[in-house]
Amino acid sequence: MTDRAGTVAQESDLIDVKALVHAYFTLHPDVSIPEQKVVFGTSGHRGSAFDTAFNEDHIAATTQAIVEYRTKEGITGPLFIGRDTHALSRPAETTALEVLVANGVRALSDEFDGYTPTPAVSHAIITYNRAGHDDQADGIVVTPSHNPPRDGGFKYNPPHGGPADTDATSWIAKRANEIIEGGLRDVKRAEPTAVETYDFLGNYVDDLKNIIDLEAIKKSGLHIGADPLGGASLSYWEAIRDRYGLNLEIVNPVIDPTWRFMTLDWDGKIRMDPSSPSAMASVVARRHDFDILTGNDADADRHGIVTPDGGLMNPNHYLAVAIQYLYANRPGWRDDAAIGKTLVSSSMIDRVAESLGRELLEVPVGFKWFVPGLVDGSVAFGGEESAGASFLRFDGTVWTTDKDGIILALLASEILAKTGKTPSQLYVELTERFGAPAYERVDAGATKAQKAALGKLDGDAIAADELAGEPITAKLSHAPGNGAAIGGVKVVTEDAWFAARPSGTEDVYKIYAESFKGEEHLREVQREAKKIVDAALG
Structure with a gap:
């Protein structure tokens, strides 16, 4: 950094x-x-x-x-x-x-x-x-x-x-x-x-009343901040405010193709990533000015949620809270509607799904995998760890089949209006029930040949039977939810997992890892993950 x-x-x-x-x-x-x-x-x-x-x-x-x-x-x-x-x-x-x-x-x-x-x-x-x-x-x-x-x-x-x-x-x-x-x-x-x-x-703004309880948000009087980050959602947030009478303030109403108002991302580049603490630094600095504060990227398919008590939420944390809230507050959804997540998203979602008695649809990276389920209502929520998600209307029919950062941002206000608690407070409650996972993505160097090999690697090629002191319970090269190839591998134990996928643009592979046993155990998982993958690649 x-x-x-x-x-x-x-x-x-x-x-x-x-x-x-x-x-x-x-x-x-x-x-x-x-x-x-x-x-x-x-x-x-x-x-x-x-x-x-x-x-x-x-x-x-x-x-x-x-x-x-x-x-x-x-x-x-x-x-x-x-x-x-x-x-x-x-x-x-x-x-x-x-x-x-x-x-x-x-x-x-x-x-x-x-x-x-x-x-x-x-x-x-x-x-x-x-x-x-x-x-x-x-x-x-x-x-x-x-x-x-x-x-x-x-x-x-x-x-x-x-x-x-x-x-x-x-x-x-x-x-x-x-x-x-x-x-x-x-x-x-x-x-x-x-x-x-x-x-x-x-057409989009008028229809929002069929997916978000905007009347509850209005009645609550919540002071909402929305930062389009110089993107396409600016006029949409203005229209949402005016159409539904919300106490909503546009934090930065400027559009400038140089994005000179942005804070630099982790690598020193200007990047409109609402899930990045570095890119969202100026937004997070204003968290105490609002009851809830949100950001969107340039095309508004991603969301960032900022609370006064928790700052910028990790996308995995917010997805877990959104799922817990939605499946308890959308009676029009099918009783058998599954919860969709990509396999590099947090296992907290698995535990929430189990507590709700809902099927978990775990798919490869890419929102396209959620499309059939969202269309027919068999999947009511689909989310990615990179802060992209969508869900169904109140009546259980399809809203969008692409990621929608606007409805996820509005949902944070609905959650606060209806529960009296911020999403970050609700996440703390989830950790008290299910444990507090440590999650991180890191990169490891790889040649083009190694990346190609990783993309085709079979789970059976992994010789290890233990990861960071725990027996390995699954070695996956295909997603459990739909059997599609994941373009890499995922290794799972009772309290931890890692997934390794080649980067599409750089000479590295990405290691996603999570542990419910704390930061130190996560570091051990990451170290062993690199050894396991390197050994499999030869």
């Missing part, structure tokens, strides 16, 4: 916005270079125009590939498109619209030319498709989420409204790279004059 973490960005930390946009239009990728290809991770294609990794050619080709994918899949309805506040988002949205219009796709952008959170796009897709039309809608969100200001991002959401699965993104990326390699000859483009509009904000 740099000693500047948590300090306000300086002029030397800021991007040159004009230079970045110029690079978007003038640099052309060579897809024989891996770093310049279209590559979809768990949240779309991301990169910087400065690195020739997110440029006009990428977006034109990817949009054309999406058009062809829609044709292949028989998707003929409207395509909802939204963008966040990153500097590259507007030019990329314009490029995409040029291609969509030229191909005769009915594209719908924001009615007020505003910024659009990821959950608002997911909500729009689901709203259209549940209305009984003869065709189906899908969408594009132009965002790199919480990534630094130099980056751009481009996500495709098919008709289920959530992140596209690997089959779809692999096909789209492969075709996009073929198009770039072919000199963009297959790309159709036209002036985007035939673009329709959609009131993303109005």
Whole structure:
């Protein structure tokens, strides 16, 4: 960690916005270079125009590939498109619209030319498709989420409204790279004059009463702080305040593509991560000014919860509290609706699920795994340790199938209004019942070959039968909840576990670890985890 973490960005930390946009239009990728290809991770294609990794050619080709994918899949309805506040988002949205219009796709952008959170796009897709039309809608969100200001991002959401699965993104990326390699000859483009509009904000905000008890929040008079962190949720928080009469203050109503008002993240970069204590330092400093204070990232698919008594909550802690509260206070949900978590999330959630008598659906990293359950109501809540989650409406029907940081932030106010206790106080109560786990993610160096081997490693390849003094009870390479490959391994004992996964962007692998026996035992788990994984990799 740099000693500047948590300090306000300086002029030397800021991007040159004009230079970045110029690079978007003038640099052309060579897809024989891996770093310049279209590559979809768990949240779309991301990169910087400065690195020739997110440029006009990428977006034109990817949009054309999406058009062809829609044709292949028989998707003929409207395509909802939204963008966040990153500097590259507007030019990329314009490029995409040029291609969509030229191909005769009915594209719908924001009615007020505003910024659009990821959950608002997911909500729009689901709203259209549940209305009984003869065709189906899908969408594009132009965002790199919480990534630094130099980056751009481009996500495709098919008709289920959530992140596209690997089959779809692999096909789209492969075709996009073929198009770039072919000199963009297959790309159709036209002036985007035939673009329709959609009131993303109005439809989303008006519907919030069907998922959050906003009347209870209003009656409580809670003084709420909401920090959009310079992102797409700014106008949404203003509308929520006005529409529902909340005592809500926008902590920082500034949008600036350099994000000069942010405090630096752990590595000295500007990163709009609402779960990072360093990135949220200026927000946390105001925790005593509000009864509850929240933050969102640039596309509002993540949340950060700040309380006067506990500061910034660890995302795992808040997920456990949210689950405990929701399953006890949503009688319209199915009695057999499961609790969804990624396998690198805290085992506190396992213990809460068991106490509630609910099935636990443990899946690989990636919100896409929760989509089928959220759609049919068999999973009422899906959450990731990286502060992304969504849940069902009061009546047990689907709200969004992508992460929604706005409803998770509002839920913190509902919890305080209805229970009289902050989420951090409720988490302390959970630890008194189930124990207090120590959790941390660390990185370990790995070559590309080692990363590739780890991604395909079978649990049976792990020779160890003990971890930090406890017998190993499970060696997993596939998620218990759905049998899908986890792209790494997870090793479990009665009181601890670790999971190891290769990084998609750096020459490291990530070790997630947790112990219910304290910090010292966690360190022992981490040390042995590295030895176990290194031995398995050979």
